[in-house]
Amino acid sequence: MTSSKQHPIGSGYDAHSTAEDVVGGSDLTGKTAIITGGHSHLGLETARVLTGAGARVVIPARDPRRAQDALSVxxxxxxxxxxxxxxxxxxxxxxxxxxxGEKLDILVNSAGIMATPLARDAQGNESQFSTNHLGHFRLTCRLWPALRRADGARVVSLSSRGHQISDIDFGDINFDRRAYDKWVSYGQSKTANILFALALDGFGEAHGIRAFSVHPGSVLGPLARHLTEEEIDTFGARGADGRPNIDPDRDMKTPQQGAATSVWCATSGRLDGLGGVYCENSDVAPMLTEGAVGKPGVAAWAVDPSSADRLWTVSRQLTGVDLAY
Known part of the structure; x- marks a missing residue:
């Protein structure tokens, strides 16, 4: 069984739309947003646009001094x-x-890593699953009381079309027995982002908290720092001049276009009463046609409610935390 809500709603935006376009004339004065990864690339553009619309923005960073330099904008x-x-x-x-005592109106889980060599956190969890999913799971659970104070909060988690690479291997999430594959690991963590939003929305709806997952588009930036030059060229991400190829119709976007779907999910009134869906190009995405990997849409395994429930249980076990009431 998959989500019956997973179909476009005719937002009026498309792959060319920017974060400035979708925020429109929204007045976010009096609202507070937390953006992980908000000092870099897509997160930085998200922070810039939400601040420009009047929101107070809080950015947690591993290296605050480095973040301060980037956040001059x-x-x-x-x-x-x-x-x-x-x-x-x-x-x-x-x-x-x-x-x-502050309320939290918007939480954007934007930070992440991609295709990294095998590494583990102090608890033994594989690093992509740990950073991209478990860290944000823990953060969201801990911030739950502040989200409830907002009386209409939204939680946006950055996933990727890369989720189409892999479902979650619940029998060996941390690659303790199977051979490590950096892309399978990445795909698994991005599937987890989508399932997390689905489960979280189920818990949050009664409290006015709605959750979304997004594919920002392919935007060449710091996320690709672990890729070789040859790998980057294989994806056709750069032109002969070494600059990023920009072709939104083929999912190759600028940071301004890449941040659009996150900002749309965080602010659009068109999403009132809706949640738990995967979005791309500033609209709810369709279901992926079976076998069409790399194409628009969400894989059925990533919007399966039973998998979402199972992931929540596993995440609770691995972190020792749950929603804080």
Whole structure:
């Protein structure tokens, strides 16, 4: 069984739309957003546009000094220390925010890593699954009281079309027995982002908290830092001059276009009353045609409610946390 909500709603936007386009004349004055990865690339553009619309933006970063240098284009952003692979760091950041008594209107889980060599966190979890999913699972659970205070919060998790590479291998999530494959690992973690949004929305709907997952598009940037030059060229991501190829109709986007779907999910009134869906090109994505890997749409395994429930249970076991009421 898959999500019956997973079909485009005719948003009026497309692959060429930018974050500035989709935020339109929205007035976010009085709203607070937390954006992981908000000091870099897509997260930075998301932070810039939400701030420009009036939101107060908080950016947790592993290296606050480096983040400060990048955030000169986001006046007024608050930078806090946090490492997504360090549970104590996540807890400390969350506790500080909860203790402030502030509501959290928007949480954008934008930080991530891709196609990295095999590494593990201190608990033994494979690093892509740990950073891309478990860290954000823990953060969202810890921030739950602040999300509930908002009376209409949204949680946006960046996934990728890369989720089409792999379902979650619940028998060996951390590659303890199977051979490690950096792309299978990445695909698994991106599937987890989608299933997490589906499950979270089920818990949040009664409290006015809606969750979404997004594919931003293919945007050449820091996420590709672990790829070789040959791998980057294989994807056709660069032209002969070495600059990124930009062709939104083929999913090759600028950072401004890549941030659009996250901003749309975080702010659009067209999504009122809807949640738990995977979005791309600033609209709800269709279901992926079977066998059409690399094409628009979401794989059936990533919107399976039973898998979403199973992932939640496993994530709770691996982290030792659950939604904090």
């Amino acid at each position: 986001v006046p007024g952003a608050t930078i806090e220390q946090m490492d997504l692979m360090d549970p104590q760091s996540i807890d400390a950041f969350s506790q500080r925010f909860i203790a402030s």
